[in-house]
Amino acid sequence: MCLDFEILSAYGDDELPEDxxxxxxxxxxxxxxxxxxxxxxxxxNHNIHSLKQQTLKGIEIDFANKLIAALPAALPCPTHExxxxxxxxxxxxxxxxxxxxxxxxxxxxDKKVKTIxxxxxxxxxxxxxxxxxxxxxxxxxSDIPQTEKKIIDFHVWNNSRIRRFVIAAGIALVGIxxxxxxxxxxxIENVNITITAEDFLFSSPSDSSLDMKKSIPDIPLLDxxx
Amino acid sequence: xxxxxxxxLIKLCQAGNRQAFATLVKTYQxxxxxxxxxxxxxxxxxxxxxxxxxxxxxxxxxxxxxVASFRSWLYRVTVNTYYDRMRQKGLKVEVSLDEPFxxxxxxxxxxxxxxxxxxxEEILLEKEWQVYLEKIIQDLPEQYKIVIIMREIDxxxxxxxxxxxxxxxxxxxxxxxxxxxxLIEDLSKYFQEVKR
Numbered sequence: 001m002c003l004d005f006e007i008l009s010a011y012g013d014d015e016l017p018e019d020x021x022x023x024x025x026x027x028x029x030x031x032x033x034x035x036x037x038x039x040x041x042x043x044x045n046h047n048i049h050s051l052k053q054q055t056l057k058g059i060e061i062d063f064a065n066k067l068i069a070a071l072p073a074a075l076p077c078p079t080h081e082x083x084x085x086x087x088x089x090x091x092x093x094x095x096x097x098x099x100x101x102x103x104x105x106x107x108x109x110d111k112k113v114k115t116i117x118x119x120x121x122x123x124x125x126x127x128x129x130x131x132x133x134x135x136x137x138x139x140x141x142s143d144i145p146q147t148e149k150k151i152i153d154f155h156v157w158n159n160s161r162i163r164r165f166v167i168a169a170g171i172a173l174v175g176i177x178x179x180x181x182x183x184x185x186x187x188i189e190n191v192n193i194t195i196t197a198e199d200f201l202f203s204s205p206s207d208s209s210l211d212m213k214k215s216i217p218d219i220p221l222l223d224x225x226x
Numbered sequence: 227x228x229x230x231x232x233x234x235l236i237k238l239c240q241a242g243n244r245q246a247f248a249t250l251v252k253t254y255q256x257x258x259x260x261x262x263x264x265x266x267x268x269x270x271x272x273x274x275x276x277x278x279x280x281x282x283x284x285x286x287x288x289x290x291x292x293v294a295s296f297r298s299w300l301y302r303v304t305v306n307t308y309y310d311r312m313r314q315k316g317l318k319v320e321v322s323l324d325e326p327f328x329x330x331x332x333x334x335x336x337x338x339x340x341x342x343x344x345x346x347e348e349i350l351l352e353k354e355w356q357v358y359l360e361k362i363i364q365d366l367p368e369q370y371k372i373v374i375i376m377r378e379i380d381x382x383x384x385x386x387x388x389x390x391x392x393x394x395x396x397x398x399x400x401x402x403x404x405x406x407x408x409l410i411e412d413l414s415k416y417f418q419e420v421k422r
Contacts, residue, residue, distance in 0.1 A: 084403035088377070090384045114347075116406055119413070122350035122359055123378040128256065129360070130263040136273060137251050140280045141244055 002108065003027055003034050005076035012041040033108045037076050077109050078102060087116040233293045240288050251280055257297070257380050258304050264364055264375055265308055279307045301376060301390035350413070362412045370405035377402055 003024060010016050011024045028035050078086070078099050085091050086099045103110045133139075235253075238246035258279055262272050282303050290299060312318070349355055363371060376382040376390065387398045 079403075080407050081400050081403035084406050085384075085399050088384065088402070090399065115410055118347035118350050119406060119409060120378055121347060122355065123363070123374070124381075125351055126356055126360060126379070128260070130259040130272060132255055132259060132273060132276070136255065136276070137248050139273075140251055140277050140284075141248050143277060144244070144247070144281055144284045 002031060002077045003037075004079070005037065008034060008038050008076070009041055012038055031108070033077055033106060077106055080112070083109060083113050084116055087113055087120065229294060232296060236287065236290065236293050236296065239284070240290075247284055250283075254297075254300060255280075257300065260379050261301065261304055261372065261375050262308065264371060265368065266311075270311075275307060275311055278311075279304050282307060295386075295389055297380075297382065298386045298390040301382070301387075302392070305372060305391065349417070355413075358416060359409070359413070362409055365412075366405055366408060370401055370408065373398060373401045374405040374409070 007016070007020070007024060011021065016024065028038065082091065082095070082099060086096060089096070091099065099109075103113060235246055235250055239250055255276065258276050259272065262275055262279075266272055266275060279300075283300065286303075290296065350359070363374065366374065372391065373387055376387050377384075382390070384395055384398045384402075387393075387402075388395050391398075393401075
């Protein structure tokens with residue numbers, strides 16, 4: 001794993017504590033990429049230093065251009081976090097392209113990404129660790145509270161089509177009763193009506209549950225036959 | 227399961243259809259087990275906690291507004307149920323001992339010095355390595371373990387993980403990276419030992 005740019009920069013400036021410095025040196029001994037970055041940091045530092053000297057001598061120098069020309073080479077490898085996100089295609093397009101380009105130039109980062117892919121594949125190929133008992137689902141179902149009916153009632157009434165139908169049916173029924181002078185609202189209270197919303201929705205006109213003549217024998221029905 | 231099918235199924239469950247709920251459990255129970263089995267101590271009853279998860283899901287399914295986020299929500303309930311159980315048993319919810327420093331993007335990846343080299347893919351797929359890999363996943367600090375299981379085993383996106391755990395995308399990114407870094411580090415060491 002490559003070193004952070006800030007660490008290398010601090011190392012280049014000899015600003016690290018002794019123990020960290022030793023770790024960095026150990027890493028530099030085995031990592032070409034970090035050695036190159038450190039070399040670039042030294043180059044930039046050197047350029048800045050010489051520019052300062054030359055400016056003092058009154059020589060016209062395009063400081064910014066020279067500095068910028070030296071900087072791209074000093075850009076560090078993407079962090080492990082960036083490479084990890086790259087392997088998940090979780091970077092924005094610009095960054096993704098940048099990393100992709102970097103991988104064609106940097107063998108070390110390319111290897112790291114391949115290792116992440118290999119790890120991902122290995123984890124995805126792990127066999128299932130736990131198989132539930134066959135009766136697990138029935139145990140869950142038997143343990144859930146008995147709220148089914150309440151929820152269903154609530155949702156049926158929430159259905160605007162059913163609600164409108166039931167209201168319209170109620171108005172029609174009251175209308176029929178009012179048109180017929182034999183029935184006053186007081187009489188209606190004594191009639192046992194057992195028609196449900198489902199009866200209206202799903203029964204055919206010949207269905208016995210809709211045969212209002214049977215449940216309200218004295219009320220003449222509207223003539224549907226034309 | 228396709229989004230439309232899931233939406234229909236959840237609507238039926240919300241209407242109290244137990245058969246539909248049984249189908250939902252059957253479809254997603256393995257996700258819950260995958261996570262719980264790796265999280266909870268061996269002596270705990272995984273099915274008991276999973277059962278509690280599903281009952282909570284059933285009871286609060288009506289509160290789920292966005293069906294597309296069902297998986298994230300299922301994970302959130304699973305993790306929270308696990309934490310509740312930890313607290314009930316008087317155990318502390320674990321925060322990683324090697325908590326990395328915070329950055330603007332979230333939790334920064336710790337400054338690593340181990341040169342891991344490359345791990346050959348064909349070796350990682352061998353049975354012996356799978357056993358070892360399973361073990362080191364188990365040994366990961368909890369917060370890394372959760373994200374790596376969600377990402378690699380159950381295939382959640384960074385956004386889904388962020389929603390499920392209520393953490394920023396930057397934190398998801400760095401935890402996944404950190405988990406991978408740790409796994410690669412352990413595997414590399416093991417690889418070096420085996421090679422000797």
